[in-house]
Amino acid sequence: MPWDAFPSALDLARFQFAFTVVWHFLFPAFTIGLASFLAVLEGLWLATGRAVFIETYKWWLRIFAVAFAMGVVSGIVMSYQFGTNWSVFTDRAAPSIGPLLGYEVLTAFFLEAGFLGVMLFGLNRVGKALHFVATCSVAFGTLLSTFWIIAANSWMHTPAGFEISPEGLFLPVDWWALIFNPSFPYRFGHVVLAAYLTTAFIVGAVGAAHLLRDAANAHARLMFSMAMWMALLVAPAQVVMGDLHGLNTLEHQPAKVAAMEGHWEERRPMAPLILFALPNMAEERNDLELAIPGLGSLILGHDWEAEIVGLKAFAPSVRPTNVPLVFWSFRVMVAIGLLMAALGIAAFVLRLRGRLYGTPWLHRWAVAMGPSGLIAVTAGWIVTEAGRQPYTVYGYLRTADSVSPIAAPAVATSLAMFVVVYFVVFGAGIWLILRLMGAPPHPAQEGPAEGAPIRTAGITPAPSLPEGRITQPGPAE
Numbered sequence: 001m002p003w004d005a006f007p008s009a010l011d012l013a014r015f016q017f018a019f020t021v022v023w024h025f026l027f028p029a030f031t032i033g034l035a036s037f038l039a040v041l042e043g044l045w046l047a048t049g050r051a052v053f054i055e056t057y058k059w060w061l062r063i064f065a066v067a068f069a070m071g072v073v074s075g076i077v078m079s080y081q082f083g084t085n086w087s088v089f090t091d092r093a094a095p096s097i098g099p100l101l102g103y104e105v106l107t108a109f110f111l112e113a114g115f116l117g118v119m120l121f122g123l124n125r126v127g128k129a130l131h132f133v134a135t136c137s138v139a140f141g142t143l144l145s146t147f148w149i150i151a152a153n154s155w156m157h158t159p160a161g162f163e164i165s166p167e168g169l170f171l172p173v174d175w176w177a178l179i180f181n182p183s184f185p186y187r188f189g190h191v192v193l194a195a196y197l198t199t200a201f202i203v204g205a206v207g208a209a210h211l212l213r214d215a216a217n218a219h220a221r222l223m224f225s226m227a228m229w230m231a232l233l234v235a236p237a238q239v240v241m242g243d244l245h246g247l248n249t250l251e252h253q254p255a256k257v258a259a260m261e262g263h264w265e266e267r268r269p270m271a272p273l274i275l276f277a278l279p280n281m282a283e284e285r286n287d288l289e290l291a292i293p294g295l296g297s298l299i300l301g302h303d304w305e306a307e308i309v310g311l312k313a314f315a316p317s318v319r320p321t322n323v324p325l326v327f328w329s330f331r332v333m334v335a336i337g338l339l340m341a342a343l344g345i346a347a348f349v350l351r352l353r354g355r356l357y358g359t360p361w362l363h364r365w366a367v368a369m370g371p372s373g374l375i376a377v378t379a380g381w382i383v384t385e386a387g388r389q390p391y392t393v394y395g396y397l398r399t400a401d402s403v404s405p406i407a408a409p410a411v412a413t414s415l416a417m418f419v420v421v422y423f424v425v426f427g428a429g430i431w432l433i434l435r436l437m438g439a440p441p442h443p444a445q446e447g448p449a450e451g452a453p454i455r456t457a458g459i460t461p462a463p464s465l466p467e468g469r470i471t472q473p474g475p476a477e
Helices: 009-048 051-084 087-121 128-157 175-179 184-213 218-252 254-261 295-301 323-352 360-368 372-388 408-438
Strands: 162-164 170-172 267-269 273-280 285-292 307-309 391-393
Touching: 009 051, 009 128, 009 184, 009 372, 009 408, 051 087, 051 218, 051 408, 087 128, 087 170, 087 175, 087 391, 128 175, 128 184, 128 372, 184 218, 184 360, 184 372, 184 408, 218 254, 218 295, 218 323, 218 360, 254 273, 254 295, 254 307, 254 323, 254 372, 273 295, 273 323, 285 295, 295 307, 323 360, 323 372
Parallel strands: none
Antiparallel strands: 162 170, 267 307, 273 285
């Protein structure tokens, strides 16, 4: 086989970051919402005195501890790749996004590290009010971490508040504009709602699974009921936020939207909504296209006559490098979102009829939807990051110019090691979480053992390490 048939160092570095960030984001996407869920449970316990709330809290607290630990471990790995594989990007962009990542440590990390131990082990050692403050602080810390990481990632998509020095460095000149860059509010809202939906459907699936075994289990009923309320309220809100985010992306990254929608023609009034197609990059057209006429213009431009810019309006060198990947990832995300909304509505109708806990087909549907949030957020990040290509800093710094001067065999070796270690370590961690989820919740539920470290797959996370949720934005997924 000729040497040029092997992947380049750039391709391997991109795949390595994509592999590690996908694994990592599975855990923060769950723990961001789960931390808030735990805060709500404890608050309801304090307000009502009902034991079912604190017992359910303790049951989920063990799962949160394991998932949090895996978020820590997987998040740390992300940082090292900036120096090893993406040193040019790091050198040039660090003046602008480096402080944002530092603020994440100084604020969210310290908040989480300071209160996590109290949350996990202090329920019987400190007052109820102080423990509730600790739980709320950890939950707020997850959102604060998300704020800074999404600010940095959004800046890479819609850079603002900077100037380029003669040495090619991105120097900040307006921190307000840099942090609250044009896409930040929409991306932040979209990610937070996605995390809440992810948690809701995992909690709902677990509750539904236990209802199928015992429809009278009060803890399972509580889980399922709260999850279905979240599905009913948050899934439609996510549809609205997704529309706003899409309009913002159309304004600032029109080539990405053209790839998402599968439009090739340069300008197209009354553009169709393409439901199914096989994007053909070589021929610059779609094969086997199935579309609804005019609906694309209505959705993207909120006008039947709106002109939609297609991929042919952009030079091939600045189009997304993998249109089929962006096109189909977007459809996976949207399809799952619609199924989430449908489940929430179905559960609400059955709730009104008094059949929420006695309808097995609904519970089986909820169990099947358990991992849907994780799949949706993964597809969403693929759309976001693959659609940004061929840039790391959109419009200013190309991915090919961001990679470290490192040989392909070195990247391939580290990638192979990551694949083996991740599947072993995180496979074991996921198995442990599933095992904990499979244990029926019951009265007098115990939380994490006090005075003992949390261990998962042989790893003991230090309380002083940051969770690294949604950790550092990826230059090359």
